[in-house]
Amino acid sequence: FMGDRCYLVTFRQVDPFFVIGLEDPSNPKVLGWLKIPGFSRYLHPYDQDHVIGIGQETGKVKISLFDVSNVSDPQEIDKEIVGVDGEWSDSLVLEDHKALLFDKSKNLLVIPVSIAGMDSTWQGAYVFNISLSEGLVLNGNVTHLENGIDPWEIGYWVKRSLYIHDVLYTISNKKIKMNNLENLELIKEIALS
Numbered sequence: 001f002m003g004d005r006c007y008l009v010t011f012r013q014v015d016p017f018f019v020i021g022l023e024d025p026s027n028p029k030v031l032g033w034l035k036i037p038g039f040s041r042y043l044h045p046y047d048q049d050h051v052i053g054i055g056q057e058t059g060k061v062k063i064s065l066f067d068v069s070n071v072s073d074p075q076e077i078d079k080e081i082v083g084v085d086g087e088w089s090d091s092l093v094l095e096d097h098k099a100l101l102f103d104k105s106k107n108l109l110v111i112p113v114s115i116a117g118m119d120s121t122w123q124g125a126y127v128f129n130i131s132l133s134e135g136l137v138l139n140g141n142v143t144h145l146e147n148g149i150d151p152w153e154i155g156y157w158v159k160r161s162l163y164i165h166d167v168l169y170t171i172s173n174k175k176i177k178m179n180n181l182e183n184l185e186l187i188k189e190i191a192l193s
Helices: none
Strands: 005-009 014-021 029-037 039-047 050-057 060-067 075-082 088-090 101-103 108-116 121-131 135-142 160-164 167-171 175-180 186-191
Touching: 005 039, 005 050, 029 075, 039 060, 050 075, 060 108, 060 135, 075 135, 101 160, 108 160, 121 167
Parallel strands: 060 088
Antiparallel strands: 005 014, 014 029, 039 050, 050 060, 060 075, 088 108, 101 108, 108 121, 121 135, 160 167, 167 175, 175 186
C-alpha cells in the first residue's frame, strides 16, 4: 500500500502485477496491470512512482524495478536475474522481507542469495546499486563461506545486512563481516561461535 494505491501480484508463473486504486476503499478499482515472465513474492516501495519486486524467474531470483507513474500502463524498467543457465538461486527475502536492505539515498540494495549448480554451491549477499537512471547494477558480493566449510553449512549463510556510515555489515549465525560499502573490500570479521 502506498497512498491511495495498492500494488499486488497474484503469484503465478506469469506475474500479473496489478495497480489498484483505493480512493474509495469500499469500491477498489484495477487501474492497470502488467504480465511478465516469472513472479514477484515481495514488493517494496522505491518512491511514489516506482516499486521494487523480488521473486523468481526460471528457477532463479529475479529483482525488478517497476515504473507505476502511469497507473494504467505499469512497466518493468529493469530486472536482474541471479545465476546463469544450469543454476538455480533463492533468497531469504522471498520468505522474510526483513532480510532486504534498501536505502534509496545511497542507491543501495542488498539481498542474501543462495546459488547452486551441478558442481558448485555459493551463499552470501549480493550488493546492488539501484537508481532510476542506471537501474540495477551488481556492485559485488560478500560471502561468509571459507575454504573447507561445507557450503550447505547454513550457520555461515548470510541472513541480515546493514550499514553504518560507509561500512557494510553482513551477519550469519557464525560471524559478522565488515566490508567497505564503496568497493566491498574486507575490513574485519568477527567470529560468533
